[in-house]
Amino acid sequence: MSTFPLVAILGRSEDTQNYENALHRLAIPYHTTLIPEEAQLATHLLLPGGGDITPAFFGQTDHGSLHIDTELDILQLETLSRFVAEKKPVLGICKGLQLINVHFKGDITQHINTAENHKWIGLDQFHYVFHCDLGRRDFFYQLYGNSVKVNSAHHQTVNRLGQDLIAVCRSGDNIIEGLVHRFLPIMGVQWHPERLPKNAGESLFRYFLSFPSGLQ
Numbered sequence: 001m002s003t004f005p006l007v008a009i010l011g012r013s014e015d016t017q018n019y020e021n022a023l024h025r026l027a028i029p030y031h032t033t034l035i036p037e038e039a040q041l042a043t044h045l046l047l048p049g050g051g052d053i054t055p056a057f058f059g060q061t062d063h064g065s066l067h068i069d070t071e072l073d074i075l076q077l078e079t080l081s082r083f084v085a086e087k088k089p090v091l092g093i094c095k096g097l098q099l100i101n102v103h104f105k106g107d108i109t110q111h112i113n114t115a116e117n118h119k120w121i122g123l124d125q126f127h128y129v130f131h132c133d134l135g136r137r138d139f140f141y142q143l144y145g146n147s148v149k150v151n152s153a154h155h156q157t158v159n160r161l162g163q164d165l166i167a168v169c170r171s172g173d174n175i176i177e178g179l180v181h182r183f184l185p186i187m188g189v190q191w192h193p194e195r196l197p198k199n200a201g202e203s204l205f206r207y208f209l210s211f212p213s214g215l216q
Helices: 017-025 070-085 095-103 139-144 198-209
Strands: 007-010 030-033 044-047 090-093 125-131 147-152 165-171 176-181 186-189
Touching (some): 007 017, 007 070, 017 198, 044 070, 044 095, 090 095, 095 176, 095 186, 139 147
Antiparallel strands (some): 125 147, 165 176, 176 186
16 A cells, blocks of 8 residues: 555646646645545645635625635535544645635635735746744744745735634735644645745645644
8 A cells, every 4th residue: 555645635627737736746646626525535635726715704795805616615615624523634725724714713804905915927926934933843944944935826815813723924014824723734825835946845745744644
């Protein structure tokens, strides 16, 4: 039997090619699906980037959200709930980070004032993110130290953090760019490691994949 985990990518296959390519380069088996029961068979869950989350799911009306896909939101949140219940590792990327925050009863700023600094314009736009002082035990400090230059493609951000979630890094305009769960093997980044240069992107995926499936 393979010693590698099987990663479930919960998304529409036409939108997940970059994530599939990143895992393929690492020789990590993956399965892209929209079926929560299929995803639950995997050891790890990847929640990819995409459009904005339906505002009703975090108690707001729509005032600035774009490219909403409520059906996808429902499937992703249901699958996330299953992985949380089984204490399996989860990595959220961009929208995926925001889904994690919403699941744990946080909310979202639907359009940030500094959106132009985080806009994807056909080529990656880069900026620095900085470590929050957490005793240097979190994944961000272990991988990148005090700061790292990352890419950006979002106009929304975490506002109120969900229960037991901790911000591990922020951008210069105080946007939460990375978070972890206090007890569970759950992490999220606002940038796109699947599009970063090899070392910067793959190190994050390898760290995530090092988590065992299910805490004792």
